[in-house]
Structures are given as structure tokens and as C-alpha cells.
Amino acid sequence: MISSPNIERSLMENAKRDHLRTFAGRVGFPDSEILIGLLDMMISDREAEWIAHLPGTPHDLAERLGQDEAEIAQGLADLYDRGLVLIEESPEGPRYITTENPGWLMDLILFDRRYVERYGEAFLDRWREFYNRELVHTYEHPDPEARPWRVIPIAEKVEDSRSVLPFEQVAALVRQAERISVQQCPCRVRERACDNPLETCFAFDRVAEYHIRRGVGRELTVDEALDILKRCEELGLVHTTENTDRPTVICNCCPCCCVFLRAITVHGKQAVMEESRFQAVVDQEDCIACGTCEERCHFGAIKRFEGPAQVNAALCMGCGLCASACPVGAITLVEVRDPSFIPKQQWSLLDEISPQGD
Numbered sequence: 001m002i003s004s005p006n007i008e009r010s011l012m013e014n015a016k017r018d019h020l021r022t023f024a025g026r027v028g029f030p031d032s033e034i035l036i037g038l039l040d041m042m043i044s045d046r047e048a049e050w051i052a053h054l055p056g057t058p059h060d061l062a063e064r065l066g067q068d069e070a071e072i073a074q075g076l077a078d079l080y081d082r083g084l085v086l087i088e089e090s091p092e093g094p095r096y097i098t099t100e101n102p103g104w105l106m107d108l109i110l111f112d113r114r115y116v117e118r119y120g121e122a123f124l125d126r127w128r129e130f131y132n133r134e135l136v137h138t139y140e141h142p143d144p145e146a147r148p149w150r151v152i153p154i155a156e157k158v159e160d161s162r163s164v165l166p167f168e169q170v171a172a173l174v175r176q177a178e179r180i181s182v183q184q185c186p187c188r189v190r191e192r193a194c195d196n197p198l199e200t201c202f203a204f205d206r207v208a209e210y211h212i213r214r215g216v217g218r219e220l221t222v223d224e225a226l227d228i229l230k231r232c233e234e235l236g237l238v239h240t241t242e243n244t245d246r247p248t249v250i251c252n253c254c255p256c257c258c259v260f261l262r263a264i265t266v267h268g269k270q271a272v273m274e275e276s277r278f279q280a281v282v283d284q285e286d287c288i289a290c291g292t293c294e295e296r297c298h299f300g301a302i303k304r305f306e307g308p309a310q311v312n313a314a315l316c317m318g319c320g321l322c323a324s325a326c327p328v329g330a331i332t333l334v335e336v337r338d339p340s341f342i343p344k345q346q347w348s349l350l351d352e353i354s355p356q357g358d
Helices: 004-026 033-042 045-052 058-065 069-081 102-110 113-119 121-133 170-176 186-191 205-214 222-234 259-265 292-296 321-325
Strands: 086-088 095-097 149-151 180-184 199-204 217-220 238-242 249-253 278-282 302-304 309-311 331-335
Touching: 004 033, 004 045, 033 121, 045 058, 045 069, 058 069, 069 095, 102 121, 102 186, 113 121, 121 186, 170 199, 170 222, 170 249, 180 186, 180 205, 180 222, 186 259, 199 205, 199 217, 199 222, 205 217, 217 222, 222 238, 222 249, 278 309, 292 302, 292 321, 321 331
Parallel strands: none
Antiparallel strands: 086 095, 149 238, 180 199, 180 217, 199 249, 238 249, 278 331, 302 309
């Protein structure tokens, strides 16, 4: 016969699991044992109940659950600091919500070093398993405008500099920002597949404020940000951002770890992110067939066939890393798509981040 404490504990465990399944379902993975297990590690029984009853203000949840409003307010604020819930503005005060984007949930958690300090490498192993076994298979989008991410070209290597728009230049994005933060790359934290630097993810203005407020972002000056971006380019990292004309972040991506580039180079999923509006072109007379560009390209888009390098237009993402490394300047980027190729802002991280009031 099962004792009453055991029955009560079993009921509590079942209730928590139902709440966690609700949370996992909001990001599209209600049956993922990996994700539910990860959430179980991070979230208490009471917190799981609160999250399952979002969206709402602390007052809303207090009325729904018959619990103390002050306790709920404090608990939701803590969940916000841990990246598990977000805030949207409302006349009634902070209204807490959960993201519907599984990749964004993963990033919000892995930006925070405290999780690894508390749970160790096994925590990262589980996130790596979740991405490579489940999440990556949701990343292909037949509709180009539905692809959330795009490549930013190295503007200095574009043949006609007048064709480069401000939101296609990392330097311009940095200089126009009022606040800049840099975070550790959640992809490299998760995969641990290379020794590239971790502090390579940039955010601007309100998104930067969110990261700084959480304590996961370090504020930078313009010059500091430009120095890091230059170093990223030298290391062969690809500048990427949101697929919109008003981006709020810049990532500097490697093919072995980045959720998008790894999807392409390791998992063979091509319709994952958008290329830039530009494409590499090799001057056949100037090329010395040294092979530097071939080694530099992450996408297998440039090859030598017993002579000067040739570009496969179908594979070129227009990042410009080949051009920036060419020792004789034989490679340039040329415009092959008009400005309408980049969608007007439809979705942005700003849609999901609203900083808490001081």
C-alpha cells in the first residue's frame, strides 16, 4: 500500500511534469523528453506552475492560483533574471510571457554562465543533444522571408561601396547604437567544438539593456566593439544578424557551433538562413591559385580546378571572408540581389524583450 506522503509526492511530480510539458509545448516540443528534463533541472514545482499559467501579471496569477501576489512577483522577477520568462509592457505593470521560439529560449539560458557553474558540463551535453537530435530539424524554411537570420557582408570588400546599405554594415550598426553589449556565444558554449573566443555576440539598445540588466552582457564602447568585430573577421567568423532591415544584434559565427551555420555545414540543411545581397567574384587574371580562399570558405563555395579559383553561386553566402583573406585582392563582392531582398521588419528580438523598469 502506498503511503500518503508517497501519493502526495507522486501527484506533485505529475503536476510539475504537466506544467513543464505545457512550457515545452509553447516552443513546439511538448513531447521532448530532453527539453522537459532540462526544464525540470532549472525550475521548481512552484515556478513550473507559475510559468504554465502565463501570460499574466503577478496579480493575475495570484487570482488564478489563490497564492500570495508578492511571492509570485518576486518569483517571476527571478525567472526573468534567469532567462526563463520575458516581460511585455502593460497598463497594469510588468506582464510576464514565455517565448515561442525554442532557439531563443536555449540562447537566453546559455548566455548565463551561472547555469554551467551550478549544473556542470552534463547540462551543456543535454542542450547539445536537444539541438542536434531535435531542434535543428525544425530550422529549414522554404519561404525565404520566413528565415530569421541572414549573413552580413564584409562591406569593405564590396566592389561598389554605394550599393551597401547601412543595415548591411557591421560598423554602421555599431556606430548608430546608443548602447552596445557583448555576450558569450551560446552556440559555442553548447557545442564546445572549437577554440574561437566566446564573447562575440553583440546586442544593441534595448536588447543590450536586457542583457546588461540580467548580468549576462558586458557593456562596450564603439571602439571596443569594432576591435572585437575586426578580430572575428580575422579569425574567419561570419557576421550574421536578424533577417530584417532593423537588426538589433550581430553574431559572429563558426560553422561547427552556430545553430544556423552548423545546420548547413553539418546537418546539410540549406534553407536555414539567408545569404547577403552580394556574391564573391574572382578576377581570373589576378588570381594566383594559392588556395587561401578555398580554405577560408565555410560553405564549399569556392574551389580551384587546376587553375584560378571558381565560385559556385549556389553555395556562396556572400560573407566576404574569401575576399578579406585574398593576398592579391583578386576577389570582390558584387551586388546580385536588390534591396527588397531584405524584408522590412516583421520580427525582431525587440518583439520578445521589454526591459524591467528600474
